[in-house]
Amino acid sequence: MNTTTSVPSKGLKATALGYPRIGPNRELKRALEAHWSGRLDAAGLQEAAASVRSGMLDDLALLDTVPTGTFSLYDHVLDTVVAVDALAPRHRRETELASYFAAARGDDAAVPLEMTKWFDTNYHYLVPEIGPETAFAAKPAKTVTEFVEAKERGLDARPVLLGPVSFLLLAKPSEDAPADFSPFDRLDDLVPVYVELLAALRHHGAGRIQLDEPALCADRTEAELAAVAAVYRRLGAEILVAGGYGPFGESLPVLLEAGVEGIALDLVRGRSDLEALEALDVSRETFFLAGVVDGRNIWRADLEKGAADLARLQRISDRVGVSSSSSLLHVPVDLDAEQELPEALFERLSFARQKLREIKAIADPEGSREARPEAPADWRDASVRERLAALDADADRRVPYPERQAAQAERVPLPPLPTTTIGSFPQTAELRNARAAHRRGLMIDADYKARMKAEVAAVIAEQEKLGLDVLVHGEPERNDMVQYFAEQLTGFATTAAGWVQSYGSRCVRPPILYADVTRQAPMTVEWTSYAQSLTEKPVKGMLTGPVTILAWSFVRDDQPLADTADQVALALRDEVADLEAAGTAIIQVDEPALRELLPVRAASRAAYRDWATRSFRIATSGVRPETSIHTHLCYSEFGEVIDAIAALDADVTSIEASRSKMEVLADLDRANYRSAVGPGVWDIHSPRVPAAEDMAEALRLAVDALGPERVWANPDCGLKTRRYEEVRPSLEGLVAAARAVREQLAKSA
Numbered sequence: 001m002n003t004t005t006s007v008p009s010k011g012l013k014a015t016a017l018g019y020p021r022i023g024p025n026r027e028l029k030r031a032l033e034a035h036w037s038g039r040l041d042a043a044g045l046q047e048a049a050a051s052v053r054s055g056m057l058d059d060l061a062l063l064d065t066v067p068t069g070t071f072s073l074y075d076h077v078l079d080t081v082v083a084v085d086a087l088a089p090r091h092r093r094e095t096e097l098a099s100y101f102a103a104a105r106g107d108d109a110a111v112p113l114e115m116t117k118w119f120d121t122n123y124h125y126l127v128p129e130i131g132p133e134t135a136f137a138a139k140p141a142k143t144v145t146e147f148v149e150a151k152e153r154g155l156d157a158r159p160v161l162l163g164p165v166s167f168l169l170l171a172k173p174s175e176d177a178p179a180d181f182s183p184f185d186r187l188d189d190l191v192p193v194y195v196e197l198l199a200a201l202r203h204h205g206a207g208r209i210q211l212d213e214p215a216l217c218a219d220r221t222e223a224e225l226a227a228v229a230a231v232y233r234r235l236g237a238e239i240l241v242a243g244g245y246g247p248f249g250e251s252l253p254v255l256l257e258a259g260v261e262g263i264a265l266d267l268v269r270g271r272s273d274l275e276a277l278e279a280l281d282v283s284r285e286t287f288f289l290a291g292v293v294d295g296r297n298i299w300r301a302d303l304e305k306g307a308a309d310l311a312r313l314q315r316i317s318d319r320v321g322v323s324s325s326s327s328l329l330h331v332p333v334d335l336d337a338e339q340e341l342p343e344a345l346f347e348r349l350s351f352a353r354q355k356l357r358e359i360k361a362i363a364d365p366e367g368s369r370e371a372r373p374e375a376p377a378d379w380r381d382a383s384v385r386e387r388l389a390a391l392d393a394d395a396d397r398r399v400p401y402p403e404r405q406a407a408q409a410e411r412v413p414l415p416p417l418p419t420t421t422i423g424s425f426p427q428t429a430e431l432r433n434a435r436a437a438h439r440r441g442l443m444i445d446a447d448y449k450a451r452m453k454a455e456v457a458a459v460i461a462e463q464e465k466l467g468l469d470v471l472v473h474g475e476p477e478r479n480d481m482v483q484y485f486a487e488q489l490t491g492f493a494t495t496a497a498g499w500v501q502s503y504g505s506r507c508v509r510p511p512i513l514y515a516d517v518t519r520q521a522p523m524t525v526e527w528t529s530y531a532q533s534l535t536e537k538p539v540k541g542m543l544t545g546p547v548t549i550l551a552w553s554f555v556r557d558d559q560p561l562a563d564t565a566d567q568v569a570l571a572l573r574d575e576v577a578d579l580e581a582a583g584t585a586i587i588q589v590d591e592p593a594l595r596e597l598l599p600v601r602a603a604s605r606a607a608y609r610d611w612a613t614r615s616f617r618i619a620t621s622g623v624r625p626e627t628s629i630h631t632h633l634c635y636s637e638f639g640e641v642i643d644a645i646a647a648l649d650a651d652v653t654s655i656e657a658s659r660s661k662m663e664v665l666a667d668l669d670r671a672n673y674r675s676a677v678g679p680g681v682w683d684i685h686s687p688r689v690p691a692a693e694d695m696a697e698a699l700r701l702a703v704d705a706l707g708p709e710r711v712w713a714n715p716d717c718g719l720k721t722r723r724y725e726e727v728r729p730s731l732e733g734l735v736a737a738a739r740a741v742r743e744q745l746a747k748s749a
């Protein structure tokens with residue numbers, strides 16, 4: 001192992017709040033998957049993990065102070081569950097590693113922890129289950145090991161842990177907890193365990209310790225804030241509280257009063273904290289990290305602006321350092337892997353390694369103070385801007401739903417409870433191989449297309465045989481529901497190796513939306529039309545909505561998201577028009593990420609709901625009343641976006657509902673949603689084949705809530721991750737369930 005010593009800089013201390021932990025070439029992913037499939041034993045996995053950590057330190061050694069403990073075998077919230085010994089009994093196995101993966105992924109004996117999105121990012125964390133009986137105990141092994149590893153290399157190391165307040169606020173009550181119990185009730189029991197964890201670290205020589213409290217960047221109640229003050233008074237000196245993902249706002253004075261030594265500010269999304277601090281009476285001894293380099297996006301920092309914000313902070317305090325705005329977990333490791341990108345774009349990008357240098361430069365009084373250069377003129381497309389400006393005031397409006405419904409029923413007569421699927425059919429190994437061969441140039445376009453068309457034909461035949469009412473082409477030609485469109489629209493680039501962890505071993509490669517967006521040619525019409533030519537049944541067109549395209553890309557930050565969304569919407573509007581012109585009667589525009597981009601702070605939510613729903617409606621409102629617009633949402637609790645779902649004004653909304661026991665239907669009703677709903681009656685994220693009777697029961701609940709004319713029968717998401725062995729019997733059951741409920745309805749009529 002090579003030893004690195006950090007060079008103390010003349011200026012301010014440079015650091016980062018956290019670092020990508022999957023390895024520059026996804027080494028950890030490969031090791032994990034080898035371990036899970038039995039090809040790599042526990043020792044081999046630990047060795048691979050140590051090597052990834054060592055690589056992280058190689059990079060971080062550039063900084064004056066290095067965060068440690070931000071490595072994770074799967075998820076940092078699960079690591080915290082382990083650190084406070086709060087694993088549920090059902091996940092305890094013979095070894096710690098086996099317990100860890102039982103909680104992360106489940107096994108024959110137990111379902112895993114639930115997974116949900118980390119603030120407004122596309123990273124998913126595992127939700128701790130905490131009950132009144134959960135016994136906490138300090139298990140400092142991981143945090144101590146990783147701290148010592150860095151220290152032994154001569155680095156000035158700063159241990160990082162998820163703080164107790166956020167840990168409990170991110171948790172959910174365990175199954176057996178009483179109805180009025182909240183995990184946060186356990187704060188007083190948890191804090192002593194943190195005291196022990198901190199003591200163990202101090203015992204090994206730790207000075208300042210970073211406690212991540214991103215939950216303090218969301219709206220908090222008075223009672224929660226009072227508890228925060230008490231906790232941080234108790235945890236004592238040499239604590240740096242980090243947020244990230246927005247301003248601390250009203251948490252700022254609370255933390256300051258509690259006497260925390262330092263606060264790491266997100267000066268990208270939480271710049272208003274600067275003003276807040278200027279208005280407060282802050283001790284000049286308070287330590288601040290100026291998070292001026294964006295941990296969430298991949299654009300080069302504006303060093304001039306960063307330095308200016310830093311100077312403002314220095315007028316408040318004598319003890320200021322420079323950092324990233326959040327952990328760098330959300331960006332890929334190294335831009336140098338992207339030699340194929342257009343030069344003007346490459347020059348404007350910065351991945352994790354490059355960001356470390358930016359942080360260094362801002363911390364160095366003699367470092368670069370370059371402003372960010374203007375984007376090249378040809379990244380702007382006057383035509384799309386003019387078209388958007390010229391859109392009619394009612395370009396995002398259709399005639400009222402009852403009128404549409406009548407016209408659509410006449411155009412495409414359907415039985416009650418029409419059966420359909422969400423779009424994708426299984427992506428078999430054979431399909432993936434064909435795609436890989438095509439990408440590598442080993443399969444010519446014509447052969448590839450023929451192969452995909454054969455798949456479409458097979459998928460149509462399957463559905464006819466199953467007796468589904470509204471068919472799909474199965475999406476075999478799509479590598480990914482966002483990338484597929486990004487590759488065809490101008491203004492997007494895709495990276496060669498820009499991998500970002502989504503959860504566990506799963507990584508995504510978000511496209512980069514860098515310039516004005518236009519559609520060059522129809523993107524999906526050929527596939528849908530081909531599928532339609534094979535059947536008398538209606539085939540749904542299938543598009544990804546503007547919000548989801550933005551959510552799963554790295555998006556330009558030189559104009560409001562709303563403006564970028566409108567450009568994408570306009571391109572989709574043209575696609576929708578072309579599908580309609582080709583005779584497609586039903587067009588589905590998926591918005592699974594509608595909840596994801598919802599701002600963390602309530603005050604910013606109304607504006608988000610406005611632009612998000614408007615962009616969807618711009619994409620979908622150009623059609624005639626008799627053309628039916630469907631949308632699809634999944635992956636979330638919909639409570640906060642129910643109004644937005646209603647405002648999409650789709651004719652049919654298919655929505656994940658089985659886990660919430662159809663409760664979302666009553667919520668939709670309260671939000672004045674009046675069109676049809678396809679509540680997912682088959683949880684496709686589970687390999688289990690659902691019983692037809694359970695699906696029928698779910699459909700009956702839906703009929704009770706909405707009336708028979710407003711219910712569709714469908715799974716809760718696409719089938720691309722499932723195998724045909726599960727899909728066939730499940731869809732047979734779905735069709736049977738719909739028929740059974742129809743018969744009952746006919747009898748009782």
Ligand code: MET
Pocket residue numbers: 422423424475481542590592632634717718719720
């Ligand atoms: C994550 S939502 C997926 C929707 C898409 N149409 C599919 O079926 O795969």
Ligand SMILES: [Zn+2]
Pocket residue numbers: 422592632633634635716717718
């Ligand atoms: Zn879905």
